[in-house]
Amino acid sequence: MKLETHVVRFGWNNKNVLAWPFLFSLFSLLNLNTGARAEEVITSSPSSPTQTISQQSEPSEFQVFAPVPFSSQDQPFQWGPVVARPHVSYQYLHGSGIQSTPTNQYTTDIHEVSPGITIDLGTHWALDYTPTLRYYSDNHFKDEFNNAVSLTGNNAYQDWVFGLSQSYESSSSPLVETATQTDREIFLTALSASYAINEKMSLDMDLYQNLLFAANFQSFRDWSTMDWFNYQFWPRFNVGIGAGFGYVNVDAGPDQTYEHLSGRINWRATDKLSFQVNAGFEERQFLGGGAGSLFNPTFGAAIQYQPFEATRISLNANRSVSSSYFQDQVTENTSVSCNLNQRLLGKFYLDLSAGYGVTKYVGSTTSTTVDREDDSPNFSARLSRSILKRGTVSVFYTYSKTSSTAPGYSFNSNQIGFNVGYSY
Numbered sequence: 028m029k030l031e032t033h034v035v036r037f038g039w040n041n042k043n044v045l046a047w048p049f050l051f052s053l054f055s056l057l058n059l060n061t062g063a064r065a066e067e068v069i070t071s072s073p074s075s076p077t078q079t080i081s082q083q084s085e086p087s088e089f090q091v092f093a094p095v096p097f098s099s100q101d102q103p104f105q106w107g108p109v110v111a112r113p114h115v116s117y118q119y120l121h122g123s124g125i126q127s128t129p130t131n132q133y134t135t136d137i138h139e140v141s142p143g144i145t146i147d148l149g150t151h152w153a154l155d156y157t158p159t160l161r162y163y164s165d166n167h168f169k170d171e172f173n174n175a176v177s178l179t180g181n182n183a184y185q186d187w188v189f190g191l192s193q194s195y196e197s198s199s200s201p202l203v204e205t206a207t208q209t210d211r212e213i214f215l216t217a218l219s220a221s222y223a224i225n226e227k228m229s230l231d232m233d234l235y236q237n238l239l240f241a242a243n244f245q246s247f248r249d250w251s252t253m254d255w256f257n258y259q260f261w262p263r264f265n266v267g268i269g270a271g272f273g274y275v276n277v278d279a280g281p282d283q284t285y286e287h288l289s290g291r292i293n294w295r296a297t298d299k300l301s302f303q304v305n306a307g308f309e310e311r312q313f314l315g316g317g318a319g320s321l322f323n324p325t326f327g328a329a330i331q332y333q334p335f336e337a338t339r340i341s342l343n344a345n346r347s348v349s350s351s352y353f354q355d356q357v358t359e360n361t362s363v364s365c366n367l368n369q370r371l372l373g374k375f376y377l378d379l380s381a382g383y384g385v386t387k388y389v390g391s392t393t394s395t396t397v398d399r400e401d402d403s404p405n406f407s408a409r410l411s412r413s414i415l416k417r418g419t420v421s422v423f424y425t426y427s428k429t430s431s432t433a434p435g436y437s438f439n440s441n442q443i444g445f446n447v448g449y450s451y
């Protein structure tokens with residue numbers, strides 16, 4: 028899942044330049060938690076981002092890629108400060124190498140319909156609901172009715188900025204980790220407060236909750252906090268140091284505690300180049316089972332480069348530790364990806380993405396023997412263009428492969444299809 032972050036500008040004594048760390052930490056955590064959600068095998072429809080009007084209309088001084096301008100004009104479903112923006116998409120996909128169970132791979136056609144609605148509640152809050160109906164031609168798979176609900180909002184009071192993000196997702200999609208369709212429910216919550224000490228210094232205080240319930244697999248509940256001290260040396264250059272801890276409650280096996288220490292740099296080097304980098308370490312303890320502590324380096328990076336107006340290049344990297352869907356196991360996840368977005372002939376957009384990931388499974392008890400490591404290269408290409416002012420049509424191709432040391436979890440998938448969407 029790719030999540031874009033944008034900064035909201037507030038008129039609060041010229042200290043709004045310090046508001047960006049709050050939003051950066053809020054959305055980076057939600058992005059971090061997606062590692063525990065596991066990677067889906069099937070290419071998803073392009074999602075309609077849930078952003079407030081002010082977020083959509085204001086770029087970040089630390090990001091090269093400005094968001095698409097949002098116009099509040101010509102909104103047929105507007106009642107005072109409330110704006111309803113319906114959206115719908117249809118996707119057809121032909122995919123091979125999709126696993127119904129470990130060792131069993133099939134070729135299937137997939138039809139996917141996603142109607143939904145985003146409601147802007149004033150200029151600081153947005154609520155989105157998007158159900159997805161997915162139909163398989165191969166009877167080795169069960170049809171799906173998935174749901175996604177999200178609420179995001181923020182507000183400022185004097186030198187404080189407060190935020191809330193709450194999302195819920197239910198799905199039955201095939202997952203790389205489990206090699207089968209997995210019924211699951213995910214609740215993600217983030218509460219954040221950012222305080223501007225002065226023109227140079229600020230504090231971020233963040234609380235997170237990640238609840239994952241999976242049928243026939245391990246469910247867990249993760250509560251954590253991450254707090255940052257930020258210092259702006261000069262415009263477009265900011266550094267921070269952060270510390271945090273968390274607690275994981277699992278259905279079976281030992282619970283876990285962990286501590287984070289990390290530093291980050293955000294640097295808009297030029298109008299065309301920006302860096303957002305963080306690095307640190309995590310130490311995780313297992314409360315029972317006899318296993319020793321697990322020490323891991325962690326890092327994240329997002330580099331944006333726009334050599335020309337019609338060309339966008341980005342590089343992303345991440346390393347994190349998360350609970351596994353399997354009992355008495357955690358995963359060490361490392362990934363890197365490169366993305367190119369190119370506008371062609373003023374009407375078409377070409378998106379190319381290539382990546383590589385490594386997932387290592389580690390036992391959380393001395394009695395658990397784990398011999399699994401997954402290497403996963405991937406490539407995707409999408410060509411799209413706008414139609415009828417509010418519509419989009421695209422064709423895509425995705426290649427994904429997982430080579431696993433555990434029998435039954437390797438696969439090689441090719442997927443091709445098209446998508447049609449319309450939104451207000």
